[in-house]
Amino acid sequence: MATQKVGGEVDAQCTRCKLTLAHTILAMVGPKIARVRCNTCGGDHVYRAAPGVTDRPSASSSGTARAARAATAAAAKAEKVIISFEEQLSGKDVANAPKYSPKDTYQVDQVIQHPTFGTGFVTAVRGDKVDITFRTDTKTLVHGRGGAPAEKPAFSPPNARSTGPADKPQPAQGSELPAEPVAEGEPPVSTEG
Numbered sequence: 001m002a003t004q005k006v007g008g009e010v011d012a013q014c015t016r017c018k019l020t021l022a023h024t025i026l027a028m029v030g031p032k033i034a035r036v037r038c039n040t041c042g043g044d045h046v047y048r049a050a051p052g053v054t055d056r057p058s059a060s061s062s063g064t065a066r067a068a069r070a071a072t073a074a075a076a077k078a079e080k081v082i083i084s085f086e087e088q089l090s091g092k093d094v095a096n097a098p099k100y101s102p103k104d105t106y107q108v109d110q111v112i113q114h115p116t117f118g119t120g121f122v123t124a125v126r127g128d129k130v131d132i133t134f135r136t137d138t139k140t141l142v143h144g145r146g147g148a149p150a151e152k153p154a155f156s157p158p159n160a161r162s163t164g165p166a167d168k169p170q171p172a173q174g175s176e177l178p179a180e181p182v183a184e185g186e187p188p189v190s191t192e193g
């Protein structure tokens with residue numbers, strides 16, 4: 001900004017001419033122009049900045065701060081989504097991520113490289129399907145289609161858990177003891193009477 005001083009010229013809005021014209025600075029308050037004289041009509045008046053020149057520190061600064069805050073918030077919001085995926089990947093074994101193949105068998109949290117979707121990690125395993133979260137989307141892919149014999153015994157089949165101890169002859173010592181005295185409960189023999 002050019003140094004403004006009393007006697008110098010400045011473009012300002014003339015209140016009489018209703019135009020942005022060259023004015024001579026008559027008075028200044030600190031760094032700010034207070035009064036000017038229109039070089040065209042010769043009238044003295046309070047300095048009004050030319051349109052397009054923002055010379056209102058209170059309004060412009062708060063507006064700028066508001067805009068900056070909004071931009072920062074938007075940036076933080078957008079950044080958060082990206083970081084969350086990266087952070088989830090960062091805790092996993094990305095370096096040894098194998099290329100996706102429907103013949104391989106995957107497990108939850110395993111990282112894989114997909115030729116189309118890029119890097120992703122397994123979020124769910126459902127039988128012969130796996131849900132894999134990629135940067136842009138979550139895809140359901142097949143796995144375990146190669147009949148890999150080495151992998152199968154390593155996994156305990158999930159239906160073994162559902163049968164539970166019900167059909168197993170568990171030695172339940174405590175439960176049988178009270179049953180016998182109740183069965184022996186015969187009506188008392190009354191010989192008297």
Ligand SMILES: [Zn+2]
Nearest residue numbers: 014017038041
């Ligand atoms: Zn004027």
